[in-house]
Amino acid sequence: MVRTRIAPSPTGQDVHVGSVATALMNFAWAHRNKGQFVVRIEDTDRSRLVPGGEKKMLDTLDRIGLPGDESPKVGGPYAPYRQSERLAVYKKYAEELVKNNKAYYCVCTPERLTKMREEQQAKKQLPKYDRLCLNNQDEVKKKVLAGEKHVVRLKIPDNEEIVVNDLIRGQIKFGTKDIDDQVLLKSDGYPTYHLAVVVDDHLMKITHVIRGEEWLPSTPKHVIIYQSFGWELPVFVHVSLLRNPDKSKLSKRKNPVWTSWYLDEQGIYPEALLNYLALMGWSHPEGKEKFSLDEYVEKFDINDIQTTAPVFDPVKLDWMNGLYIRESQNSNLKTQILEFYKKRKINLDENLVEKTIPLIKERIKKLSGYLPLCEFFFNKPEKYEIDLKSKKDLLKNLGEELEKVKDWKASVIGESMQGLVKKLGVKAGEFFMVVRVAMTGKKISPPLNESMEILGKEECLKRIDQSPRIQ
RNA sequence: GGUCCCAUCGUCUAGCGGUCUAGGACGGCAGGUUCUCAUCCUGUAAACACCGGUUCGAGUCCGGUUGGGAUCACCA
Numbered sequence: 001m002v003r004t005r006i007a008p009s010p011t012g013q014d015v016h017v018g019s020v021a022t023a024l025m026n027f028a029w030a031h032r033n034k035g036q037f038v039v040r041i042e043d044t045d046r047s048r049l050v051p052g053g054e055k056k057m058l059d060t061l062d063r064i065g066l067p068g069d070e071s072p073k074v075g076g077p078y079a080p081y082r083q084s085e086r087l088a089v090y091k092k093y094a095e096e097l098v099k100n101n102k103a104y105y106c107v108c109t110p111e112r113l114t115k116m117r118e119e120q121q122a123k124k125q126l127p128k129y130d131r132l133c134l135n136n137q138d139e140v141k142k143k144v145l146a147g148e149k150h151v152v153r154l155k156i157p158d159n160e161e162i163v164v165n166d167l168i169r170g171q172i173k174f175g176t177k178d179i180d181d182q183v184l185l186k187s188d189g190y191p192t193y194h195l196a197v198v199v200d201d202h203l204m205k206i207t208h209v210i211r212g213e214e215w216l217p218s219t220p221k222h223v224i225i226y227q228s229f230g231w232e233l234p235v236f237v238h239v240s241l242l243r244n245p246d247k248s249k250l251s252k253r254k255n256p257v258w259t260s261w262y263l264d265e266q267g268i269y270p271e272a273l274l275n276y277l278a279l280m281g282w283s284h285p286e287g288k289e290k291f292s293l294d295e296y297v298e299k300f301d302i303n304d305i306q307t308t309a310p311v312f313d314p315v316k317l318d319w320m321n322g323l324y325i326r327e328s329q330n331s332n333l334k335t336q337i338l339e340f341y342k343k344r345k346i347n348l349d350e351n352l353v354e355k356t357i358p359l360i361k362e363r364i365k366k367l368s369g370y371l372p373l374c375e376f377f378f379n380k381p382e383k384y385e386i387d388l389k390s391k392k393d394l395l396k397n398l399g400e401e402l403e404k405v406k407d408w409k410a411s412v413i414g415e416s417m418q419g420l421v422k423k424l425g426v427k428a429g430e431f432f433m434v435v436r437v438a439m440t441g442k443k444i445s446p447p448l449n450e451s452m453e454i455l456g457k458e459e460c461l462k463r464i465d466q467s468p469r470i471q
Numbered sequence: 472g473g474u475c476c477c478a479u480c481g482u483c484u485a486g487c488g489g490u491c492u493a494g495g496a497c498g499g500c501a502g503g504u505u506c507u508c509a510u511c512c513u514g515u516a517a518a519c520a521c522c523g524g525u526u527c528g529a530g531u532c533c534g535g536u537u538g539g540g541a542u543c544a545c546c547a
Binding site: 113174216 | 472473474475476477478481482483484485494495496497498506507508509510511539540541542543544545546547
């Protein structure tokens with residue numbers, strides 16, 4: 001049985017795209033092996049808790065197609081899946097470690113610890129707890145019994161070598177002399193990540209811990225905790241972090257990182273985002289670039305994950321999304337565009353949008369590209385990218401010619417205009433550019449004849465008549 | 472700075488000792504289709520960080536150098 005999990009912490013407003021990337025692998029590995037993918041909320045840091053963050057994260061995971069088989073939302077056999085609701089569990093296990101001499105109480109104040117670290121750094125030593133309390137456990141225990149504020153620290157064994165077995169990186173060795181006596185239980189009764197993650201992964205029978213590379217340096221601590229309990233280790237897989245173009249860890253300072261931003265602000269399809277993310281550190285065995293989540297689950301192998309950290313490239317993401325847009329049904333695309341703008345409080349006329357779809361399907365890469373290209377369908381241009389005053393005569397001729405068109409269809413409009421070009425002996429390219437700008441305001445637009453058909457005869461004639469004056 | 476991870480075109484990657492004069496994709500450039508743009512099609516430039524080993528043979532294995540990154544909290 002394979003069981004994987006992701007453990008988002010609601011300290012951000014939404015799921016980080018990097019988390020989606022690792023969630024995707026966890027999801028795929030579990031499902032490929034007919035196992036379960038667990039979503040567990042790690043909300044043990046009360047000071048950084050973002051209100052509404054958890055709900056948003058869970059919603060985003062659902063929306064993008066990676067819901068947990070077990071989660072705070074849907075429950076499961078190992079509930080609760082929210083760490084703040086499991087405090088008694090962690091306390092029990094922390095006490096067990098103290099009892100077995102694998103951990104100890106510490107009553108040092110934050111002030112003393114800060115001072116201690118400063119002194120160590122001044123001496124160019126690595127900051128590490130000096131074990132003052134470990135050496136006075138009898139006294140410290142009395143204080144604890146008397147109700148003094150305290151934490152529980154892990155007792156790191158002296159001078160041992162801890163070997164972390166990482167499935168994709170091999171054996172990684174750490175010396176315990178470099179490892180600090182990690183706090184396991186905080187003075188507010190909440191566990192730290194390190195205790196909670198080990199206890200929960202064990203109790204929830206997680207078999208594969210697939211997580212970000214950032215956790216690699218603290219993994220030896222986790223191994224020591226597992227060993228202290230006498231528990232079996234899961235398989236560790238430390239996946240490379242997504243990077244900014246400058247190669248630093250993908251961060252909101254330098255890049256948009258919230259998943260909803262890509263979906264709601266950019267109008268990227270969830271499927272396209274997943275597809276793009278799937279290509280970060282993994283490649284389809286047949287070299288395919290576009291594939292469904294189902295196909296990914298079928299083909300994904302944890303052993304094929306690359307260890308090099310990839311740069312997140314929004315340009316390729318856009319290309320990927322363009323692929324999805326071009327292959328989507330017109331009616332679906334219409335609905336997507338309508339909903340996309342509705343969320344931004346812009347209500348577009350459904351019939352009009354529907355008519356424009358065939359014209360823009362190959363021209364936009366994401367939903368946010370719709371209005372910049374199509375606004376002229378809904379509103380008269382306010383400014384013109386070329387000067388139309390000097391084209392007054394041309395436009396006058398055009399108006400008279402189009403007035404004669406009875407059957408207002410793209411092909412007929414086109415023939416009519418071609419005829420005029422011939423009659424006037426003007427250059428076709430320049431002529432159509434003038435018409436284009438008169439209709440749309442812009443030098444770049446959807447196909448002209450079709451656009452004019454959609455605009456309607458009356459509106460086109462009005463625009464021809466009015467454009468030079470507005471200028 | 473200590474510890475640890477990583478290293479193929481600008482970017483994502485294929486490559487798991489010979490079939491690599493290194494393949495694909497995005498992006499770039501050039502051309503074709505076209506009343507603009509886009510789509511589509513064709514072509515093109517562009518990489519094994521460096522130095523040593525191992526081997527008949529190294530992009531592929533080992534060591535070092537350099538470079539990049541992560542991490543060193545009562546945050547996750």
